[in-house]
Amino acid sequence: MEYTSIIGYVAAFCTTASFIPQVLHILKTGQVDGISLQMYTIFTFGVACWLTYGFIIRDMPMLIANLITLILACSVLGLTLWKRMR
Amino acid sequence: MEYTSIIGYVAAFCTTASFIPQVLHILKTGQVDGISLQMYTIFTFGVACWLTYGFIIRDMPMLIANLITLILACSVLGLTLWKRMR
Numbered sequence: 637m638e639y640t641s642i643i644g645y646v647a648a649f650c651t652t653a654s655f656i657p658q659v660l661h662i663l664k665t666g667q668v669d670g671i672s673l674q675m676y677t678i679f680t681f682g683v684a685c686w687l688t689y690g691f692i693i694r695d696m697p698m699l700i701a702n703l704i705t706l707i708l709a710c711s712v713l714g715l716t717l718w719k720r721m722r
Numbered sequence: 723m724e725y726t727s728i729i730g731y732v733a734a735f736c737t738t739a740s741f742i743p744q745v746l747h748i749l750k751t752g753q754v755d756g757i758s759l760q761m762y763t764i765f766t767f768g769v770a771c772w773l774t775y776g777f778i779i780r781d782m783p784m785l786i787a788n789l790i791t792l793i794l795a796c797s798v799l800g801l802t803l804w805k806r807m808r
Contacts, residue, residue, distance in 0.1 A: 644775045650768025657760035670756040670802075674743035682736025689730045716756075 648701045655708035659715070668716040676713040683709055734787045741794035748798065754805040762799040769795055 662668055683706045690698030748754055769792045776784030 640775065640778050643771050643778065647768050647771030647775055650764050650771060652768075654761045654765035654768060657764070658758040661758035661761070662756065665755070667756040669751070670748065670753040672744040672747035675740045675747070677740075678736050678743070679740035682733050682738075682740060685729050685733030685736060689726065689733055692726050692729065 648697065652701045652705045652708075655705060655712065659708055659711045662712065662715045662719070666719060668719040671712065671716050673713070673716055673720075676709060676716065680706065680709045680713055734783065738787045738791045738794075741791060741798065745794055745797045745801070748801045748805070752805060754802040757798065757802050759799070759802055759806075762795060762802065766792065766795045766799055 662671075683702050687699065687702040687706055690696075690702055748757075769788050773785065773788040773792055776782075776788055
């Protein structure tokens, strides 16, 4: 594999997987005070647009990466809303 | 402009700009308890990889979007570290 592709895959892996520790952090600590709801609302919408874009241009890596990110971002958004409403 | 490109630009704008309210939220409230340092460490590294990737393939929109995201993600990371150490 070309080194440029490796950098791309590492980039995609990191920006997608990074949301896992955020979800776990909320589940473990129950703390959501520092999290911006506005950020996750805009971000989730943006990732949904990337997913749509990936679907239209039929780019499988883009589709998979953004589907996983969408699930994780929705989890952060949902958990934050749920904790704030209690 | 083709509608596919518009979706791509909206996606790039949202996933980049979404970090602005997060930075402002920390600056306003001083709250960083809910923020996962692990997430921002991995995410910042991932965005730095995207920036390198954009540089290698000479993709200007990718370069600009990731440069702005990198600055914002570094701000969240730096502010969180600073608030936790005090």
